[in-house]
Amino acid sequence: MREWVELHLGHRISESRLADFEKRVLLASAEAGFEEPSEFIASLIRGGENNEAIGYMALYLTIGETYFFRDAMSYSVLKASILPEVLKRKKPGERLSIWSAGCSSGEEPYSIAMTAMTVLSDFRSEAGPIEARILATDVNKQSLKVARSGIYRRWSFRDIPAFIKEKYFTIREDETYALKDEVKSRVDFAMLNLAEDGYPSIVNGTDNLDIIFCRNVLIYFSPEQVTNTLLKFHKCLRPGGWLFLAPSEIPHPAPKFFHVQNLNGAIVLQKVEEIDIKEKAPIKIVHSNYSYFGSTREDMRLSIDNLIESPPAMPESREPPIEIDFENLQSKLTEFYDQGRYSTIIDALPQISTSMEDSDSSETMGLIARSFANLGNLEAAIDWCDRLIAQDTINARWYYLKATIHHEMGDDEAALRSLTQSIFLDESYVIAYFVLGNLHRQRGEKVKSSKCFSQVARLLQERTGTDIVQDSDGLTVGQLKSIVSSLGGDSQI
Ligand SMILES: C[S@@+](CC[C@H](N)C(=O)[O-])C[C@H]1O[C@@H](n2cnc3c(N)ncnc32)[C@H](O)[C@@H]1O
Structure with missing residues (x-):
C-alpha cells in the first residue's frame, strides 16, 4: 500500500510515519463512505478514470488546510514584483495565465484572482487590456466541488480584513459567504494528479504559463517525485516564468533549472533557460521556518491589508477585552466552561488566539468549539473542529x-x-x-x-x-x- 501511494500519488511515507499512515488510510476509507477499509483499498488499486478514492487518500495524507491569502507574503510579492514584471512583457492579445496546482478547496486560486484583478485594474499597457485566466487543479474531487461552489465558512478567512469579505463576497442566511461571480468566473477548476504525466499539455491548459503556485503539496512527495514535478513545471512555464512554493518549503539542493529567490521571505523560483537537464540530482523539499538565506520570516511579516485596495479606514468600536491569566489559560477556560460561561470564552477569543501555541492548543480549541456549540453557533463550532482536526489529525x-x-x-x-x-x-x-x-x-x-x-x-x-x-x-x-x-x-x- 505504501509503495502504491508513492507510485500513484508521489507521497513518500517514511518508516516513522507507518502507524500514522495506517490510521489515515482508515480515515480516508470512512470519509469515502466505505464500511470496510479493504473495499476502499481495492477501489484505489482498481483505479480508472473516475477514481475518487485516490482523492480521499491524498486529502488524508496532506493536511488539507487552506485559507484565503495564506502566507500573505507570497501575495504581496505577487502583487508588487512578479505581476508587474510579467505584465510588462505581454504582447497584444496575450493573456495572463496562472496555475494553482494542489488548490484544495479553492481559497488559493481565488486569492490569486483577487490579487491579479487589483493589479490589472491599475495596469495600463500598450498591449491593450489584458485578460487573466487562472487554472486550479487538485486530485481530490470533493475539494474541487467545494471550490467550484465558491461558498465558504468563516474559518476560510482567518484574520482577513473585513473589507475583503465585503468587496468580493455576499453573506448568506446561514452565515456562509458566497464568492461573487466577477472572481469566480476567472478560475477554471479541473482534476489533475501531479504524480501522473498529464502536464504540460495544451489540452488541459498547463502549457505556456506565466506563474505556477504549488504550495504545501511537494513537501509530501518523495525526492524523485519532487524532481520530476519541478522538471515538468519548468516545461509548463514560459521563458522567465515563476513558480511559488510555500515560504517554509526549501528545495535542496537548489535545482539548476530554476533560479531560487527569496523575495522578502517568499520562496519564488524563476525558470532558467537553456540548461542541460540531463543531470538529475534528486531534490528534497525541506521544511524550515527559516527562509532560503537564513533570516527568519518573523521579522518580515507583512500586513495583508494592502493586498487589495482598501476603503478609507473607519474607527472600530470594540468591547474592552476580558483579562485572562495566560499562565493557567486551560484551567481558567475549563472553569468558565464548567460554569456555563460560554460567552466569556468566546469574548476572550482575540486574546486566546494570540496566546495559543500549536503544540498544546488542541484542548483550548476543543473548549472553544464546545462553547460555540452550546451558544447555538454550530457553523462556528464546526469551523473550530475542522481547525482542531487539521492540527491534531x-x-x-x-x-x-x-x-x-x-x-x-x-x-x-x-x-x-x-x-x-x-x-x-x-x-x-x-x-x-x-x-x-x-x-x-x-x-x-x-x-x-x-x-x-x-x-x-x-x-x-x-x-x-x-x-x-x-x-x-x-x-x-x-x-x-x-x-x-x-x-x-x-x-x-
Ligand atoms: C495542504 S493542501 C494545499 C492547498 C493550497 N495549495 C495551500 O497551500 O493552501 C494540499 C493539497 O494537495 C493535494 N494533493 C496531494 N497530492 C496530490 C497530487 N499527487 N496531485 C494533486 N494534488 C495533490 C491534496 O488533495 C490537497 O488538496
Missing part, C-alpha cells in the same frame, strides 16, 4: 466532537462518517460507540445499533461503576451500563 475525540455538532445540525450522514472515523482511531472510545449506536437506532438500523451497544457493554465490563465516562458530560460507567443493557447491549455477543 489522529485524535478520536475531535471527530467525536464534530459528529455531535453535525448531529445537532441535523446532518446525520456527516455525523455517521465522523463517528466511524473516531472509532477507527480509537477502538476503546466508549462514548463514540454509544452515540453511533443511538444514531443507528434512530435510523431503524437494529443490527448495527445493537453491535455498537454490545461493544459499549464489553468496554465497560471491567470498569468501576462510579467512574466518569470520558467526554460524556458526567455520565458514570454504572449509568451507561444500565442504559445500554436496556437498549439491548449484550457484552456476551
Whole structure:
C-alpha cells in the first residue's frame, strides 16, 4: 500500500510515519463512505478514470488546510514584483495565465484572482487590456466541488480584513459567504494528479504559463517525485516564468533549472533557460521556518491589508477585552466552561488566539468549539473542529466532537462518517460507540445499533461503576451500563 501511494500519488511515507499512515488510510476509507477499509483499498488499486478514492487518500495524507491569502507574503510579492514584471512583457492579445496546482478547496486560486484583478485594474499597457485566466487543479474531487461552489465558512478567512469579505463576497442566511461571480468566473477548476504525466499539455491548459503556485503539496512527495514535478513545471512555464512554493518549503539542493529567490521571505523560483537537464540530482523539499538565506520570516511579516485596495479606514468600536491569566489559560477556560460561561470564552477569543501555541492548543480549541456549540453557533463550532482536526489529525475525540455538532445540525450522514472515523482511531472510545449506536437506532438500523451497544457493554465490563465516562458530560460507567443493557447491549455477543 505504501509503495502504491508513492507510485500513484508521489507521497513518500517514511518508516516513522507507518502507524500514522495506517490510521489515515482508515480515515480516508470512512470519509469515502466505505464500511470496510479493504473495499476502499481495492477501489484505489482498481483505479480508472473516475477514481475518487485516490482523492480521499491524498486529502488524508496532506493536511488539507487552506485559507484565503495564506502566507500573505507570497501575495504581496505577487502583487508588487512578479505581476508587474510579467505584465510588462505581454504582447497584444496575450493573456495572463496562472496555475494553482494542489488548490484544495479553492481559497488559493481565488486569492490569486483577487490579487491579479487589483493589479490589472491599475495596469495600463500598450498591449491593450489584458485578460487573466487562472487554472486550479487538485486530485481530490470533493475539494474541487467545494471550490467550484465558491461558498465558504468563516474559518476560510482567518484574520482577513473585513473589507475583503465585503468587496468580493455576499453573506448568506446561514452565515456562509458566497464568492461573487466577477472572481469566480476567472478560475477554471479541473482534476489533475501531479504524480501522473498529464502536464504540460495544451489540452488541459498547463502549457505556456506565466506563474505556477504549488504550495504545501511537494513537501509530501518523495525526492524523485519532487524532481520530476519541478522538471515538468519548468516545461509548463514560459521563458522567465515563476513558480511559488510555500515560504517554509526549501528545495535542496537548489535545482539548476530554476533560479531560487527569496523575495522578502517568499520562496519564488524563476525558470532558467537553456540548461542541460540531463543531470538529475534528486531534490528534497525541506521544511524550515527559516527562509532560503537564513533570516527568519518573523521579522518580515507583512500586513495583508494592502493586498487589495482598501476603503478609507473607519474607527472600530470594540468591547474592552476580558483579562485572562495566560499562565493557567486551560484551567481558567475549563472553569468558565464548567460554569456555563460560554460567552466569556468566546469574548476572550482575540486574546486566546494570540496566546495559543500549536503544540498544546488542541484542548483550548476543543473548549472553544464546545462553547460555540452550546451558544447555538454550530457553523462556528464546526469551523473550530475542522481547525482542531487539521492540527491534531489522529485524535478520536475531535471527530467525536464534530459528529455531535453535525448531529445537532441535523446532518446525520456527516455525523455517521465522523463517528466511524473516531472509532477507527480509537477502538476503546466508549462514548463514540454509544452515540453511533443511538444514531443507528434512530435510523431503524437494529443490527448495527445493537453491535455498537454490545461493544459499549464489553468496554465497560471491567470498569468501576462510579467512574466518569470520558467526554460524556458526567455520565458514570454504572449509568451507561444500565442504559445500554436496556437498549439491548449484550457484552456476551
Ligand atoms: C495542504 S493542501 C494545499 C492547498 C493550497 N495549495 C495551500 O497551500 O493552501 C494540499 C493539497 O494537495 C493535494 N494533493 C496531494 N497530492 C496530490 C497530487 N499527487 N496531485 C494533486 N494534488 C495533490 C491534496 O488533495 C490537497 O488538496
